[in-house]
Amino acid sequence: MLACSFAKERQFRPAASRIQVYTWEREGFSVPIMCQQCTDAPCIEVCPTNSMFRLPEQTLIAHNDRSCIRCRMCVQACPFGNVIYDSYADSILKCDTCAGDPACVRLCPTGALTFEDETTSTRSRKKALATKIKDAFQEAG
Amino acid sequence: MYGWTGTILRVDLTTGRVTRERLHPRDAKLFLGARGLGARLLSREVSPAVDALGPDNKLIFAPGPLSGTFAPSMGRYDVITKSPLTGAIAASNSGGTFGPELKFAGYDMLVIEGRARVPVYLWIHNDEVEIREAGDIWGEMVPETTEMVRLATDEDARVACIGPAGEKLSLMANIMNDMHRAAGRSGVGAVMGAKNLKAVAVVGTKPVKVADPEAFEQAVLAAREKISKHPIGGKGLRLYGTDVLVNILNEIGSFPTRNFRDGYFAAADKIGGESLASEHLLRPKGCFACTISCGRVTKVTNPKFAGEGEGPEYETAWGFGADCGIDDLEAICKANYLCNELGLDTISTASTIACAMDMYADEIISPEDTGGFEIRFGDAETMIELVRLTGLREGFGDRLADGSFRLAEKFGHAEYSMSVKKQEIPAYDPRGIQGIGLQYATSNRGGCHVRGYTISPEVLGVPVKMDQRSTEGKPEMVIELQNLGAALDATGACLFTTFGIGAEELAALLSSVTGVKYTSADLLKAGERIWNLERQWNLAVGLTSLDDTLPTRLLDDPIASGPSQGEVSRLREMLPAYYELRGWDAEGIPTPAKLKELSLA
Numbered sequence: 001m002l003a004c005s006f007a008k009e010r011q012f013r014p015a016a017s018r019i020q021v022y023t024w025e026r027e028g029f030s031v032p033i034m035c036q037q038c039t040d041a042p043c044i045e046v047c048p049t050n051s052m053f054r055l056p057e058q059t060l061i062a063h064n065d066r067s068c069i070r071c072r073m074c075v076q077a078c079p080f081g082n083v084i085y086d087s088y089a090d091s092i093l094k095c096d097t098c099a100g101d102p103a104c105v106r107l108c109p110t111g112a113l114t115f116e117d118e119t120t121s122t123r124s125r126k127k128a129l130a131t132k133i134k135d136a137f138q139e140a141g
Numbered sequence: 142m143y144g145w146t147g148t149i150l151r152v153d154l155t156t157g158r159v160t161r162e163r164l165h166p167r168d169a170k171l172f173l174g175a176r177g178l179g180a181r182l183l184s185r186e187v188s189p190a191v192d193a194l195g196p197d198n199k200l201i202f203a204p205g206p207l208s209g210t211f212a213p214s215m216g217r218y219d220v221i222t223k224s225p226l227t228g229a230i231a232a233s234n235s236g237g238t239f240g241p242e243l244k245f246a247g248y249d250m251l252v253i254e255g256r257a258r259v260p261v262y263l264w265i266h267n268d269e270v271e272i273r274e275a276g277d278i279w280g281e282m283v284p285e286t287t288e289m290v291r292l293a294t295d296e297d298a299r300v301a302c303i304g305p306a307g308e309k310l311s312l313m314a315n316i317m318n319d320m321h322r323a324a325g326r327s328g329v330g331a332v333m334g335a336k337n338l339k340a341v342a343v344v345g346t347k348p349v350k351v352a353d354p355e356a357f358e359q360a361v362l363a364a365r366e367k368i369s370k371h372p373i374g375g376k377g378l379r380l381y382g383t384d385v386l387v388n389i390l391n392e393i394g395s396f397p398t399r400n401f402r403d404g405y406f407a408a409a410d411k412i413g414g415e416s417l418a419s420e421h422l423l424r425p426k427g428c429f430a431c432t433i434s435c436g437r438v439t440k441v442t443n444p445k446f447a448g449e450g451e452g453p454e455y456e457t458a459w460g461f462g463a464d465c466g467i468d469d470l471e472a473i474c475k476a477n478y479l480c481n482e483l484g485l486d487t488i489s490t491a492s493t494i495a496c497a498m499d500m501y502a503d504e505i506i507s508p509e510d511t512g513g514f515e516i517r518f519g520d521a522e523t524m525i526e527l528v529r530l531t532g533l534r535e536g537f538g539d540r541l542a543d544g545s546f547r548l549a550e551k552f553g554h555a556e557y558s559m560s561v562k563k564q565e566i567p568a569y570d571p572r573g574i575q576g577i578g579l580q581y582a583t584s585n586r587g588g589c590h591v592r593g594y595t596i597s598p599e600v601l602g603v604p605v606k607m608d609q610r611s612t613e614g615k616p617e618m619v620i621e622l623q624n625l626g627a628a629l630d631a632t633g634a635c636l637f638t639t640f641g642i643g644a645e646e647l648a649a650l651l652s653s654v655t656g657v658k659y660t661s662a663d664l665l666k667a668g669e670r671i672w673n674l675e676r677q678w679n680l681a682v683g684l685t686s687l688d689d690t691l692p693t694r695l696l697d698d699p700i701a702s703g704p705s706q707g708e709v710s711r712l713r714e715m716l717p718a719y720y721e722l723r724g725w726d727a728e729g730i731p732t733p734a735k736l737k738e739l740s741l742a
Contacts, residue, residue, distance in 0.1 A: 002211035002430060010354040012210050014245065015346035088346055107358075109213065109365055109432040 007103030009089070016086055018095040019104050032113070035082045035095040037061050042077035043094070052094075059118070063094050143352035144206035144655035145169050149182075150248045152263060152270065154336055155196060155255030159270045164249050170657050171740060174205035175240075176232040177631030177671040178250060179221030183230065184674055189681035193225035193328075194310060194335040196256040202301070202341065203250045204240035205633025208429075209349035210357070212650050213365045214635040216241045216429030224327035225335075226312040226489070226544055227562045227587040229679045231327035234591070234630055236428030237319030242299035245345025257337035262302075264294045265343045275339040279308065282482040283317045286340055294342045302340035303330045304484025309534040310334050311542035313489040317481060321436075321451035322428065325486045327564060327586050328544075352656030360649040365432055367641040373601065374640030378435040379425050381414035383455040386568075387462075388413045389600060393609065394705030395573030398463045399518050400492075400499035401559050401694055404570040405703025408468035412458045416470055426451065433637050439474055446475035446525070453477040453487070456590070459568035460491025465498060466518030476528050483532025489544055492565035494527050496545035496557050497537075505552050512536040559692050562587030562684065571695055571712070573705030574599050576607070576615040579715045582689045583619070585675040591636055593623040603640060612711050616719040621665075627675075628668030670739040673731050677741070686729035689716060 001017035009016055019034040037059050043052045044061060051068040054061050063074075074083045074092065084093040095102075097115070105115045116124075142164070151160045164178075172181045179201045191197040200222045207215040218240025224231035243251060246267050253263075260275035278289045283304040290300050301318035307330030314330030315323045324330075351357050369375040377385060390396040391409035398406040410416065417437065426436035440449040446469075453461070453473055461467060461476040480487045494516075500506045501516040508515055514537060516523060530538025540548055545558040545565055559566055564587030571578025576595035584592040598618060599609040607614065625644055629636065632651055644661035652659045659667075690696075691712055699707045720727060724735035736742035 005348075006211065006351075006354070006358075009348065011348040011350045013346070013348040016348075107211070107362075109369075 001104075003103045003107035006107075007098060013088070016089065016093060018084075018093050033080070033082065035061065036080060042079065043074035043083050046073040046077040048073065060097060061094070062096055063092055065091060068092055142166070142169070142655075143350045144210075144651070145174065145249050146244055146247050146347070146349070147249070148247055149250045149252060150265070150270065151252045151254065152272065153254045154257040154261065154272065154338060157272055159272075169206070169249075169655075171667065171670060172674075173628065173631035173651070173667055173671075174249060175203045175208075175217070175219040175631050175633055176221065176234070176627065177667065179203040179219055179232060180230060180671055180674050180678070182250065182252065183221055183223070184678045187223060189223075189678055189683075191223060193223040193228065194331060196254075196336070198223050198332055198335075200253040200329070200332050200336060200338075201250055202243060202253075204244050205631055206655055207650060208633035209241040209244035210351065210361075210654060211430045212361050212634070212654070213368055214428065214431040214433050214638050215633045215650075216431070217630075217633050217635055218243065218324075219630060220316055220324040220329045222329055222332045223682075224329070224564075224586065225310075225331050226328040227564050228682050229327075229562055229586055229684060230675050231329050231586055232630065232675075233315070233324035233326050233329045235316070235318055235322045235324040236431070236635065237299075237322035238429045239299045239301050239318035239322075239343065240633065241349075241429045242343045242345050244349050245347055246343050247345065247347045251341070253333075253336060253338060256335065260308075260337045260339055262290055262340040262342065263338065264298075265341065265345075266295070267345055267347060278339055280305065283484055284320050284482060287320050290340045290342045295344045298342040298344050300340055300342045302484075303333045303338075304482060304532065306484045306532040306542070307331055307334035308339070309542065311485065311531065311534065312544050312547070313486045313493065313531075313542065314484050315486045317484055321481060323481070323486070326488065326589060328486075330484050351654050353653045356653035357650070360646070360653050364638070364642050364646045364650060367646065368432060368638060369641070371641040373603065374433055374637060378433050378637060378640070381418050382422075382425070382435050382437045384412075384414035384417050384437070384453060384458045386414070386455040386596075387458060388415070390569060392704070393573060393600065394700060394703035395570040395600075395609070396459065396463055397559075397568060397570045399466045400464060400495040400557070401570065401692070402499070403702055404573050404700035404705050404708075406463035406468075409463065411468045412462040412470050412473060414455070417453070417458070420470065421474060423449075428635070431635070433635070433640075435637060441471045441474045443471050446471040448475050448478040450478040450481055452481065456568045457487040457491065460488055460495070461524060464491055464495040464568075465524050467521050467524060469521045472521035472525060476525050479525065479528045479532065483529070485528070485532050488567050489565040490528060490531060490541075492559055493531070493541050493545040493548060494524055496549055496559065497527070497541065500549065500552060500554060500557050503557075505554050505557070510537070510552070556693050559694070560588050561691060562688050564588040566590075566691075569596055569600075570700065570705070571691060571710045572700050572708045574609040575612045575711060575715070576609070576619055578691055578695065578710040578712050579615055579619045579719060580623070582691055582712055582716065583623075583719060585672065585679060591626065593619050593626055594636060594639075595619060595622060597622075597639065604643070610705075610708065612715050616715050616722050619719065620722055623672055624665050624668035626668065627671040628664045631667065631671060666739070670741060673736065673739055673741055676725075676729075676731060677736075680730060686720075689729060
């Protein structure tokens with residue numbers, strides 16, 4: 001969150017972070033939440049000025065701050081709460097993955113965050129499961 | 142301003158008046174922030190003669206210029222006030238997220254003045270500041286207080302508060318933030334309690350600005366790299382926490398045992414960080430923007446001592462362990478959880494109980510004095526009950542709540558209190574480690590290890606190993622560490638960053654965030670300035686060179702057994718050289734030339 005606000009604003013303001021991390025103190029569990037880049041995106045649907053739009057040939061959704069009229073329909077429409085209106089800077093905040101080189105990943109001190117191609121990330125999960133099945137069969141054999 | 146927010150928030154609890162003022166750039170430049178700016182404000186505005194628990198004392202919460210940025214492990218803040226325990230200036234340092242949140246709300250310092258008519262809490266949401274009646278929250282333990290205040294304000298609010306110990310003006314009461322982090326020492330919680338202030342809740346959405354973002358990013362990445370490559374900063378602290386020190390100190394025979402009757406504890410390994418990691422550690426935990434993660438989230442399931450929370454740190458495991466003659470790690474964890482819940486400083490509380498055990502063993506006190514308790518070394522269950530009674534000021538706990546010095550003095554034997562300037566000294570025996578004794582004796586807040594952590598060179602060999610038994614070069618080394626420590630605290634950095642970086646890296650971070658050019662020499666000079674300012678305040682309070690001493694047991698009674706058997710502290714050899722190197726006269730008073738050199742005159 002510090003890296004995000006620093007990359008976007010060149011200052012530290014966690015409230016302006018496009019990625020939010022929620023932590024359950026007692027359970028010791030943290031979940032990062034950010035824009036899902038939905039295929040059927042409500043934020044694009046409701047935008048009256050086409051300021052929220054999909055980049056040509058890409059899955060990423062971008063936001064044009066100049067044509068945006070701050071009606072905040074996108075904020076209401078997002079089912080995940082991942083589009084935020086920031087009253088301090090009077091702007092709409094949404095993760096744009098820093099055009100493919102996200103600061104949160106680049107500056108993560110522990111390497112907890114990685115930025116993966118969608119097919120790569122599902123492939124690694126599929127492969128992990130396949131490996132378990134393979135191991136199970138080898139043990140049984 | 143960059144780094145600094147440029148604003149001081151003042152809340153007068155007597156009148157309810159809330160005011161804001163500009164931070165003077167010259168003060169910021171000379172005193173940096175946190176402990177430094179706090180000392181500056183206190184010495185300007187509060188008469189050294191005030192009653193620490195009266196309305197004229199002020200309570201200052203101050204983060205540093207690096208707090209709130211992603212500089213590694215630098216989100217700390219200090220609580221500065223006149224200490225009711227020592228009478229000296231108190232600056233208690235804490236991590237977590239509270240300090241950065243104050244910055245995001247727009248403040249370099251929060252100054253609490255006066256005294257509320259009824260118990261209250263303070264709710265700060267950026268520019269909106271409200272004093273609200275505490276009602277049912279008064280009387281609650283720290284975790285419940287935190288949750289109740291969040292429920293009444295904002296679920297993500299950062300909360301600093303006192304527990305029952307602070308409300309009942311225990312001179313060992315701390316201020317807890319983020320539930321588990323403590324501004325622990327010198328009884329700052331009693332000052333908050335005396336002001337009828339139960340908690341401060343903060344939500345901030347403003348920025349901490351950076352003068353030179355590119356240079357700052359580079360400085361941060363370089364500092365992170367150095368800390369992560371250091372065997373202690375990068376690995377050791379995360380694996381075992383500070384409690385890893387138990388075996389290290391015991392192996393050199395400087396692990397104070399049974400109220401410093403000895404320096405060696407045969408069962409030490411049972412209470413060390415390795416045992417903690419294998420038996421009770423759920424996970425390591427870091428504070429704001431921390432890359433070290435020394436915090437211990439632990440749990441005890443044994444019904445006798447069941448509980449969960451954070452800790453123990455090394456000094457806590459030592460205090461409730463070896464110093465009380467106890468080798469039961471579960472009991473130590475339980476005492477730690479209770480202290481955090483009640484809002485008690487673990488070092489002073491443990492040492493005060495050890496003092497009572499010692500006086501009981503020597504038949505200075507009897508069950509008649511203790512309300513029927515037999516207070517024996519090694520009795521874990523009694524120790525835990527005494528912690529509880531101390532936090533609530535019930536029964537014999539009422540006596541313990543004022544610390545070991547007042548307890549021992551009451552029974553005519555002040556020499557049983559292992560304290561300096563009435564504050565309990567921690568877990569490193571100055572008979573076996575000469576430099577730390579000089580540090581204890583000269584520390585501006587009384588018995589304390591972190592004001593000049595000589596254990597780094599004398600025991601851990603960081604940056605280079607010095608012979609712990611020798612007095613050679615120790616005055617110079619203590620002064621250097623005290624000055625560096627003061628500057629480091631003032632920036633908002635954690636002491637543990639020195640396991641990786643030093644004045645040079647700090648100067649690069651500070652310069653790029655603030656836009657004010659600091660060399661490493663400037664930084665050390667600022668530390669020396671802060672040290673001398675604190676000294677001036679303490680002298681004005683009435684402390685003298687006679688107070689720069691150690692308990693006679695440490696000066697005259699040799700360590701009884703173990704590797705350091707026969708050693709005593711040779712403080713008397715080191716102190717005159719210390720004064721001279723400091724530029725102070727033979728009475729320990731800074732000379733006019735020194736004060737002028739430091740822009741203090």
